Amino acid sequence: MNASPTPMPGRPVRGSTTGRSLMAALDLFGRRWTLRIIWELGNEPLGFRLLQRRCDGMSSSVLRQRLTELQEARLAEVLRDGSYTLTPLGHDAREALGPVIEWSLRWAAELADAPPTAAEDAGDSQRNRF
Amino acid sequence: MNASPTPMPGRPVRGSTTGRSLMAALDLFGRRWTLRIIWELGNEPLGFRLLQRRCDGMSSSVLRQRLTELQEARLAEVLRDGSYTLTPLGHDAREALGPVIEWSLRWAAELADAPPTAAEDAGDSQRNRF
């Protein structure tokens, strides 16, 4: 299973040597689908295939990888019936994500009534502005 | 610049068709280095190369990509002197990340005094537990 190691506080983070726990968390969360999985698992325990469907049919191989990482990081665990849940620590993480949710609503509102500025859509507009 | 489109509320998200703003946010944040960049820019405006150094020397090509995405998403902008900052919306996002920081501390503490369970380190231990 040739994958990069699960980020953990105390150990050096991918591309870093400091190992500060915040950086480890940012690295862990900054992997595709991780945030989404935590979010979906926070609602209710889910089996593998059902969880996969909730995540817009994400790749099963990556889902397996993410679930392993989350287990190693002690955010998720398997129930006796085989379904996946968040540990108490995992639920904490999800709650910590709450403000992000609220923000995303503001974000959506902001973008709705703000017409794109000339600077943005023409991505190659500014160059060598020294 | 062959890159996947910047996630935006209202538009379908990568691998999804719902376009809910939360999913867009999770997709945006769930790209490597994005959270880290927001974090670093929240402290102070930074020029390209300095920001790169703050992010453990991340790849310049990816940094450029991320910065463009963040600008399109209106989280970041360029100052007159060429350095990058967070927009007010971007600062909101960073503040929304605050609880995640606090959580990462608890996470570190939790992992510190919790010996690894047999289930974890031997990743290939459990198979076909039907």
Added chain:
DNA sequence: ATGAGTGCTTCGGATTCCGAAGCACTGCCG
């Protein structure tokens, strides 16, 4: 004018992600 620093691009190779297919297994239901 020379050297150091900047923002940014290019490009080949490494890593990661993807999705279809398949395996072994457990329920069902007739």
Added chain:
DNA sequence: CGGCAGTGCTTCGGAATCCGAAGCACTCAT
């Protein structure tokens, strides 16, 4: 009992993404 659908999970080839070294055009201090 014999299908048959559903499960968790793996494999594997190809696509997308990431990486880092190198370089370009430019500015500014010396």
